[in-house]
Amino acid sequence: MRPLQHPSVDDLTLEAIFHALSDPVRVEIFAQIVGCASPQGCSDFLCVSNKDIPKSTLSQHFKVLREAGLIRSERKGVEMLNWSRQEEIDKRFPGLITAFAKAHKVQSAAKRPRATRSA
Amino acid sequence: MRPLQHPSVDDLTLEAIFHALSDPVRVEIFAQIVGCASPQGCSDFLCVSNKDIPKSTLSQHFKVLREAGLIRSERKGVEMLNWSRQEEIDKRFPGLITAFAKAHKVQSAAKRPRATRSA
DNA sequence: TCCTTAGTTCCGAACTTTAGAACTATTGCA
DNA sequence: TGCAATAGTTCTAAAGTTCGGAACTAAGGA
DSSP states (O other), rough: OOOOOOGGGGGOOHHHHHTTTTHHHHHHHHHHTTTTTEEEGGGGSSTTTTEOOOOOHHHHHHHHHHHHHHHEEEETTTTEEEOHHHHHHHSSSHHHHHHHHHHHHHHHHHOOOOOOOOO | OOOOOOOOGGOOOOHHHHHHTTTHHHHHHHHHHHHHSSEEEEEGGGTTTTTTHHHHHHHHHHHHHTTTSEEEEEEEEEEEEEEEEHHHHHHHHHTTTHHHHHHHHHHHHHHHHHOOOOO
């Protein structure tokens, strides 16, 4: 198994970031990782939006997120821990991840079965 | 020629928007349209970042931007005029397009031949 | 009417993504 | 140690997507 690749902040590209976030499964994974203080294992996402994801596909999704620079992954014993690189990304593209997280919240609220959301 | 499709603001999805902006040619086109007060014709983009784009490809790129809800296109005589839907998108995903435009500026400044950029 | 300009559609070749099967890497336990 | 279990990766073929040339449509002159 080849070592994991994490691009440096200066090598981040908008295109790669947007490509990584152009898939609904990766959007869910990244939104959850961004919203979580503790790092997440890959297999926490074997079921996403009530859909089972084969683990080879999941592994590819994590690779895309990692190589776009959105997450950092590190093996911890038998599992892989993943956390968001938001703070680093903010240095180069300030506000981008926050805008994404906000937009994702709006979208997932709109998607949920209609129940009048009170103020 | 079938009539042009423009999704309503409520039908916009983050995935479609990010997919549209995951291609360097579309990023350039959209960044220029966002930064421009007057609407642009498609053929203003037959050359992007010093690369010639075949017009069938360009037509597909505009279709992707249009169907993601990023631009509005309207035929005006022999040409098609395109403008940004930023104000509408802001209603649903506030700050998203601004964050993109800012990030694109950072990235294109970094790409330009090194000349010490003074304050 | 015919020409020109601007953009679209068709369609095959090139590229990318998906997911099953086989693999590797680490841990725990006899 | 050896072996099983768990977690994730790699390989690969089939399915899906994108690119771009050729043929098309649509509008505006001369």
